[in-house]
Amino acid sequence: MLKKEPVAMTSSSRNLHLSQSSIDGRGSVRSRSGRGSIHTISSTVIHIERYTGICSGDPVTRRGKRIQLAKVLGVIMIPIIAVISQNLALLIGSVGERSRVGSLSEQVSTGVEIGNLIHHVQIERGITALYIASQGDAAVAERRAEVSRDTDNMLVNISLWPQSENTPEAFRTKNKFQLELNKHRYHLSRLSIESATVRAEILYYSGLIELLLDWVTDVVQQSKGSENWKSLVAYSSLVHGKEQAGIERATGSSFYAAGGYTTPELVDYTEKLFQGRAYLDSANRYSPIIVRVLSTHYYNTSLEQVIESMRETILRNEQRKESAQQGTIWFEKMTAFIDILHVAELAMTEHIQVTLSEDVSQASRRMTINICILVIVVVVSPIIVYFVYNMTTNIQKFIGKMNETVAELNREKKRAEILLYQMLPKAVASKLTNREAIEPETFAEVTVFFSNIVDFDQICSQLTPIQVVHMLNTLYQTCDSKIELYDVYKVETIGGAYMVVSGCPTRNGSKHASEIASMALDLMTVIENIPVPQNIDAILQLRAGIHSGTLEEDEAGPNGNPNQKKEVGMGGPHAAERSDRHNTLDAELAPARKTSGGKTSSNLEARLRG
Numbered sequence: 001m002l003k004k005e006p007v008a009m010t011s012s013s014r015n016l017h018l019s020q021s022s023i024d025g026r027g028s029v030r031s032r033s034g035r036g037s038i039h040t041i042s043s044t045v046i047h048i049e050r051y052t053g054i055c056s057g058d059p060v061t062r063r064g065k066r067i068q069l070a071k072v073l074g075v076i077m078i079p080i081i082a083v084i085s086q087n088l089a090l091l092i093g094s095v096g097e098r099s100r101v102g103s104l105s106e107q108v109s110t111g112v113e114i115g116n117l118i119h120h121v122q123i124e125r126g127i128t129a130l131y132i133a134s135q136g137d138a139a140v141a142e143r144r145a146e147v148s149r150d151t152d153n154m155l156v157n158i159s160l161w162p163q164s165e166n167t168p169e170a171f172r173t174k175n176k177f178q179l180e181l182n183k184h185r186y187h188l189s190r191l192s193i194e195s196a197t198v199r200a201e202i203l204y205y206s207g208l209i210e211l212l213l214d215w216v217t218d219v220v221q222q223s224k225g226s227e228n229w230k231s232l233v234a235y236s237s238l239v240h241g242k243e244q245a246g247i248e249r250a251t252g253s254s255f256y257a258a259g260g261y262t263t264p265e266l267v268d269y270t271e272k273l274f275q276g277r278a279y280l281d282s283a284n285r286y287s288p289i290i291v292r293v294l295s296t297h298y299y300n301t302s303l304e305q306v307i308e309s310m311r312e313t314i315l316r317n318e319q320r321k322e323s324a325q326q327g328t329i330w331f332e333k334m335t336a337f338i339d340i341l342h343v344a345e346l347a348m349t350e351h352i353q354v355t356l357s358e359d360v361s362q363a364s365r366r367m368t369i370n371i372c373i374l375v376i377v378v379v380v381s382p383i384i385v386y387f388v389y390n391m392t393t394n395i396q397k398f399i400g401k402m403n404e405t406v407a408e409l410n411r412e413k414k415r416a417e418i419l420l421y422q423m424l425p426k427a428v429a430s431k432l433t434n435r436e437a438i439e440p441e442t443f444a445e446v447t448v449f450f451s452n453i454v455d456f457d458q459i460c461s462q463l464t465p466i467q468v469v470h471m472l473n474t475l476y477q478t479c480d481s482k483i484e485l486y487d488v489y490k491v492e493t494i495g496g497a498y499m500v501v502s503g504c505p506t507r508n509g510s511k512h513a514s515e516i517a518s519m520a521l522d523l524m525t526v527i528e529n530i531p532v533p534q535n536i537d538a539i540l541q542l543r544a545g546i547h548s549g550t551l552e553e554d555e556a557g558p559n560g561n562p563n564q565k566k567e568v569g570m571g572g573p574h575a576a577e578r579s580d581r582h583n584t585l586d587a588e589l590a591p592a593r594k595t596s597g598g599k600t601s602s603n604l605e606a607r608l609r610g
Helices: 062-133 138-156 174-190 198-222 229-258 263-286 288-297 302-316 324-423 426-433 456-461 465-483 512-528 574-582 598-609
Strands: 003-016 020-023 029-032 038-052 443-453 489-494 497-502 542-551
Touching (some): 138 174, 229 288, 229 302, 443 598, 465 512, 512 542
Antiparallel strands (some): 443 542
């Protein structure tokens, strides 16, 4: 919580005609106060609001400058840190997205290779079932050997063998899988054809395919949250549907080769048939690519009609005669159907890979853009901080110079005020400073004191100008210190002459005569003790004259000009000089009327009696 404390600093501009000192031909120093010399007195108030509170400081002090600089830099650093943090978070997110999409792309590529392996294992399963059902037909045996080599070649082409927690130890690596498959083939070749069963072979190969399908399913599970999840689900459903079609091919071949099904075999075939249809329906719902491929190559074709007719025969369990030829036809037709499904599978994998490649490219672009933005922010931020630091430092220097200027103005104002109060009465000077009008006044009773130094011109003629100045400085300082002790106002000093008034401009009742008289006696005493240069055989003596009377302001100023303001005692200081020549105590109050000096005596006597 900040609290404003206004501090006013006043600077004044003045146009003052100051007193000019000159040394006349007689060596006396004449000091004239400029009459009407104050032309303009203007004041300007500079308000500087200082804030107090938490983390506040006076910008003038060194500690305050550091606090203000720290606050400015803190304000600049907050958005910079926010931008850096935001871009860093975006960069981390884009890197994670790039890694995730890249990993998913690699897994999909591996899934495509696994899908191709599944396709060949399915073919091998079907041909093996047909081989057993045909009681070792030579043509089927040759076909079986060829399919086994294709499966081995596809297994070799897999670049990355997937891993899973549920994978049996015998299938942990590609070599172990190959070894296990070769062992089964060798075992089947060593057995007599009568001891092998179609169901056992289907179960064995289906177990291998189920293991491979689990890896494909894992890829689909890891794609959750990805934009390609629909395509991956369609792909998984297609692969599972193709697997059911492969089992249907194998069991159907045994139906035609054996001449019929037992009831359990018929139930098993029917289950695989409808499971395969369910998987294909699911794949069609999620991918228009599969619908397009099947519509082009299978739906409403002669192949579909033949397969559906042979399925009706199997479902009715009408075959009563063993026929390896019919089994081969069924196998070939189902293989053509599965090949169509494989074409759809390849189209799906190509679509998924293209989409993932685009995702990887987009993630890479986002990551590159975020890196560039972060680098730009990190590089530009110190530059911004540097410029703000320099700007703040320059502002603080400017503020420091401004405060020095304001302090200098205040000092000059005080000097001007001191000089002004020396030239004019304090009340008049205050009104002039405040731009107030000064109205003419009449003072009923005042007493004026005139004085000069006896033989001042003769004494000054024997001194050097510097000695005169030193003597006058001592004289003025001594007299001024004594005058301050009384209720009087010093009007003017010229050379060794003094003009002092009491009762004006500050009224003091009937004390004016006594104040002037007491002051006069005190001055006569102290001036005799002021030393003169050693080469002068003289002492300083004060000649004084006082007069009491009424001080009035005429309608017009001097020379009849109403715009000129009169000052008390315009010609008064010369009265003491004239008394030196004419031996008179007459004193002049200009522009006041002349009165006799007897009124002063009357005032003093009344004061003493009172």
